[in-house]
Amino acid sequence: MIEIEKTSRRQQCILNAVVEALEQHEYSSLTIEDIATRAGVGKSTIYRWWKHKSDLVFDTFKAQTASVFEMDFSQSLEYNLEQQLLKLSKALNHQVGRALLVVMAEHREAAGEFFKQYLLPRREQTRKLIELAVQRQEIKADYPYKLMLDALYAPIHYQIIFFNQVPNAEYIHQLVTLILAPARCVGEVQ
Incomplete structure (x- = not known):
């Protein structure tokens, strides 16, 4: 039990070191040596759990967003x-x-x-929410929801990658309204 706690603490120190390093320089400059120094561990300790710095970034992102993307099934789609x-x-x-x-x-x-392990489970959660929205008659059952999700998430990436802008609440509201409009049940008041 003590060894598991020690391992968990070391791993968390390493993930924290990734955050620190990325706050000072971009991914291309990220090195295992720097992360190890910041975490106070040897490079071999890092390589015991992660094969590449990309794996560290994935796990750091997962750790930072573990509870962030939870759905509230009592609320609307x-x-x-x-x-x-x-x-x-x-x-x-x-x-x-x-x-x-x-x-x-x-x-x-x-x-x-990363897609299989992290994004697909979240997409499955969204699929369940869509099924619930169909049952609640918020949206039609015969709408291409996989395409709808792609159409919703792609502009967020586009805005950040190409325009270096974080979409604000108004942009996101307009995007969701636009994408959901054809899926709404007939006669629904917005």
């Missing part, structure tokens, strides 16, 4: 989508989030694993 996109915008605008975007572009295999 529109409310949840707006909250998710606001939180995603903030997370991706952080140094770790920006590093994550670089890693996903440069390391396709690692990005695929």
Whole structure:
């Protein structure tokens, strides 16, 4: 039990060191040596748990956002989508989030694993929320929801990557309203 706690503390120190390092320089300058020094561990300790610095960025992002993207199933689909996109915008605008975007572009295999392990479960949660919204008659059942999700999340990445802007609440509200409009049940008042 003590060894597990010690391991967990070391891993958390390493992830904290990744955040510190990324606050001072970009992903391209991130080194295992710097992280090890900041965390007060040897490089071999880091390599025991992570194969590459990209893995460290993924795990740091996951640790920072572990409870951030939870859905509130008592609220509407529109409310949840707006909250998710606001939180995603903030997370991706952080140094770790920006590093994550670089890693996903440069390391396709690692990005695929991140998608399977981290993003797919969240997408599954959103699918359940969509099913609930259909039951509540907020939206139609015969709408291409996978495409809808892509259409919602892509502009957030686009704004951050290409325009170096964090979408604000008004932008996100307009985006969600626009994307949900064709899915709304006929006669629903907005």
